Amino acid sequence: MKSEQDFLDLIDTHFTFGHELLRLGRGDDCAVLAGGRDICVSSDLFLEDVHFRRDYFTAEDIGHKALAVNISDIAAMGARPFAFTMDLMVPPGLDEEFWNGFFQGMATLARHTDMALAGGDLSRADRLGVSISIFGVGGSKGRFLTRGNCAPGDILFTVGELGLARVGLLTLEALGRQAREEFPTAALAHLRPKPKVMIGTLLNAAGVKGLMDVSDGLARDLPRFLGPNLGADLTLRGEMLNGNVVAYALAMGLDPVELTVLGGEDYALLGCVSEEEFPKAASVPGFTEIGRVTEAQGIRINGTPFSTPGFDHFENPQSHP
Amino acid sequence: MKSEQDFLDLIDTHFTFGHELLRLGRGDDCAVLAGGRDICVSSDLFLEDVHFRRDYFTAEDIGHKALAVNISDIAAMGARPFAFTMDLMVPPGLDEEFWNGFFQGMATLARHTDMALAGGDLSRADRLGVSISIFGVGGSKGRFLTRGNCAPGDILFTVGELGLARVGLLTLEALGRQAREEFPTAALAHLRPKPKVMIGTLLNAAGVKGLMDVSDGLARDLPRFLGPNLGADLTLRGEMLNGNVVAYALAMGLDPVELTVLGGEDYALLGCVSEEEFPKAASVPGFTEIGRVTEAQGIRINGTPFSTPGFDHFENPQSHP
Numbered sequence: 001m002k003s004e005q006d007f008l009d010l011i012d013t014h015f016t017f018g019h020e021l022l023r024l025g026r027g028d029d030c031a032v033l034a035g036g037r038d039i040c041v042s043s044d045l046f047l048e049d050v051h052f053r054r055d056y057f058t059a060e061d062i063g064h065k066a067l068a069v070n071i072s073d074i075a076a077m078g079a080r081p082f083a084f085t086m087d088l089m090v091p092p093g094l095d096e097e098f099w100n101g102f103f104q105g106m107a108t109l110a111r112h113t114d115m116a117l118a119g120g121d122l123s124r125a126d127r128l129g130v131s132i133s134i135f136g137v138g139g140s141k142g143r144f145l146t147r148g149n150c151a152p153g154d155i156l157f158t159v160g161e162l163g164l165a166r167v168g169l170l171t172l173e174a175l176g177r178q179a180r181e182e183f184p185t186a187a188l189a190h191l192r193p194k195p196k197v198m199i200g201t202l203l204n205a206a207g208v209k210g211l212m213d214v215s216d217g218l219a220r221d222l223p224r225f226l227g228p229n230l231g232a233d234l235t236l237r238g239e240m241l242n243g244n245v246v247a248y249a250l251a252m253g254l255d256p257v258e259l260t261v262l263g264g265e266d267y268a269l270l271g272c273v274s275e276e277e278f279p280k281a282a283s284v285p286g287f288t289e290i291g292r293v294t295e296a297q298g299i300r301i302n303g304t305p306f307s308t309p310g311f312d313h314f315e316n317p318q319s320h321p
Numbered sequence: 322m323k324s325e326q327d328f329l330d331l332i333d334t335h336f337t338f339g340h341e342l343l344r345l346g347r348g349d350d351c352a353v354l355a356g357g358r359d360i361c362v363s364s365d366l367f368l369e370d371v372h373f374r375r376d377y378f379t380a381e382d383i384g385h386k387a388l389a390v391n392i393s394d395i396a397a398m399g400a401r402p403f404a405f406t407m408d409l410m411v412p413p414g415l416d417e418e419f420w421n422g423f424f425q426g427m428a429t430l431a432r433h434t435d436m437a438l439a440g441g442d443l444s445r446a447d448r449l450g451v452s453i454s455i456f457g458v459g460g461s462k463g464r465f466l467t468r469g470n471c472a473p474g475d476i477l478f479t480v481g482e483l484g485l486a487r488v489g490l491l492t493l494e495a496l497g498r499q500a501r502e503e504f505p506t507a508a509l510a511h512l513r514p515k516p517k518v519m520i521g522t523l524l525n526a527a528g529v530k531g532l533m534d535v536s537d538g539l540a541r542d543l544p545r546f547l548g549p550n551l552g553a554d555l556t557l558r559g560e561m562l563n564g565n566v567v568a569y570a571l572a573m574g575l576d577p578v579e580l581t582v583l584g585g586e587d588y589a590l591l592g593c594v595s596e597e598e599f600p601k602a603a604s605v606p607g608f609t610e611i612g613r614v615t616e617a618q619g620i621r622i623n624g625t626p627f628s629t630p631g632f633d634h635f636e637n638p639q640s641h642p
Contacts, residue, residue: 023359024361024465024467028398028467028468028533029363029394029395029397029398029467029468029532029533029534030361030362030363030394030395030397030398030400030457030465031361031362031363032359032360032361032362032398032465033359033360033361033362034359035356035357035358035359035360035463036356036357037356038344038353038354038355038356039353039354039356039360040345040351040352040353040354041351041352041353041354041406041439041440041454041456042350042351042352042406042440043406043407043408043440043441043442043452043454044408044442045408045410045442045443045444045452047410047444047446050444050445050446051444073350073351074350074351076350076351077349077350077351077353079351085362085363085364085454086364087364087365087366087408087452089366089368089450118362119362119363119364120364121364121365121366121452122366123366123368123371123372124371125368125371125450126447126448127447129410129446129450131364131366131408131442131452133362133364133406133454135362136351142356144345144351144353146345146349146350147349147350211350212350213350
């Protein structure tokens with residue numbers, strides 16, 4: 001992997017070029033997205049030793065997760081992704097086998113979600129990193145699910161495991177690759193998050209009021225979802241908690257509920273729905289009612305006020321882990 | 322500048338939030354671009370010690386150029402930018418004064434080109450870096466100018482200085498900030514490239530056939546523009562060369578024409594136009610006829626075959642410089 005052309009050739013063997021929503025594919029000064037419908041866009045960084053470690057992520061894992069965290073933002077709009085651009089920072093010393101795996105992991109996910117690679121940039125760099133921008137279109141009526149829109153009395157719900165990826169991160173940091181064998185479910189939740197595009201689309205069609213991607217943990221993301229003028233009364237007990245999270249918490253002397261809501265990189269969906277639309281939304285696979293929106297500000301969990309910051313890639317150098 | 326919120330607050334003081342072509346601004350899982358028209362998109366990296374050096378770029382220069390190189394891709398489509406996303410890699414040790422200058426340099430250019438900041442991501446990192454994705458709309462009929470489309474006999478032209486930014490880079494690398502005073506025109510061509518949005522729009526309206534951003538030097542970019550089956554016969558003489566480039570070449574014992582076509586980071590526009598549309602295109606400010614498209618492959622300059630690679634941020638660690 002010596003030249004830019006080697007990379008471009010390898011990329012061409014992996015990634016789809018065209019899409020019905022792409023008027024012009026990669027290779028020119030710009031790609032052109034087909035008009036006619038509103039387009040949602042999100043950009044995320046995925047950097048070595050901030051967001052992932054090479055000693056326990058395989059090349060495929062890195063490629064997969066770099067794209068997955070972006071798809072999750074599209075899913076959280078109740079939208080369907082169709083294309084992405086990739087800015088790739090290439091450090092010295094990675095061989096063709098690595099890059100093949102990296103592109104393979106990313107391209108497999110791109111194919112499963114029907115996405116074309118629309119463009120990007122390559123540069124040498126000290127460390128491996130990816131910046132992806134991703135594009136999606138809304139539900140059947142072009143509707144996007146934004147944050148908030150909640151009213152007191154609305155039902156709050158999540159789809160996806162809370163806290164499990166955090167347990168995965170903690171075990172991977174402690175045990176390295178060995179955690180993949182000893183705690184496979186948790187480790188894979190961290191290494192290979194599954195973005196919930198189909199679920200987001202179904203929730204959109206079911207008429208939920210608002211939806212958001214839980215990436216910094218429920219405790220941190222719920223106030224962002226509610227906005228400054230509302231609170232929430234949550235019930236998180238027993239079967240609503242992930243068994244692996246409970247087992248890990250008990251083994252480590254931690255509180256299972258706290259570990260669940262602190263989470264981090266859950267890539268679960270958090271939403272609110274009115275009583276009227278609740279039955280339709282509740283039929284979506286994985287729908288888990290977690291509580292109610294309240295007029296009173298602040299978060300109560302199982303009857304007790306709760307306030308702890310969650311996970312932050314930016315502020316806290318110890319956040320990983 | 323300790324927390325992510327400090328950054329978000331500072332960003333809000335600098336950057337426009339709304340735009341008529343933006344259905345939903347930054348702050349949610351995604352921004353939403355208004356449909357109805359095709360949208361062109363480009364992504365570029367701008368990394369410390371690859372694309373810029375902090376010892377002779379001011380904070381304002383870095384912010385300006387990170388956005389300018391992206392705008393240049395929009396200009397090269399004959400399009401008008403309206404929004405961008407910014408993924409920012411934040412190293413330790415930069416104070417609020419730096420960030421104020423950085424955002425100021427970027428926001429001033431964004432304001433001048435009528436762009437909103439639609440979203441992005443922040444992460445700590447070892448070195449300063451920016452990945453920007455930028456969005457634009459086409460000419461009056463939604464037309465975009467792509468590469469190629471040339472036929473033998475078409476007139477090739479450029480708008481913008483070739484080789485000048487390369488001289489700027491060479492003098493800045495040799496003299497540091499001092500070059501800003503001794504070679505201000507060349508230094509500013511490297512530090513503060515001026516994207517040619519208005520020119521691109523005019524060329525689009527004038528009916529040129531193809532347009533491209535010259536960022537790796539004319540010698541490297543012209544074959545990309547022509548495609549594999551065509552060549553070019555160029556005439557580059559006397560007043561067509563930039564005076565500063567000629568003076569620098571003569572002082573350093575270099576060939577002025579070679580320095581002009583090797584260039585690098587020119588951010589000039591390269592296009593082709595038919596004989597019929599030539600008079601209209603030629604009235605666009607800065608239009609410089611440089612030669613003709615030929616059926617015979619290869620590039621001839623002033624009657625002599627020419628082949629030398631240009632500037633590459635990727636392959637050649639010595640490229641800077």
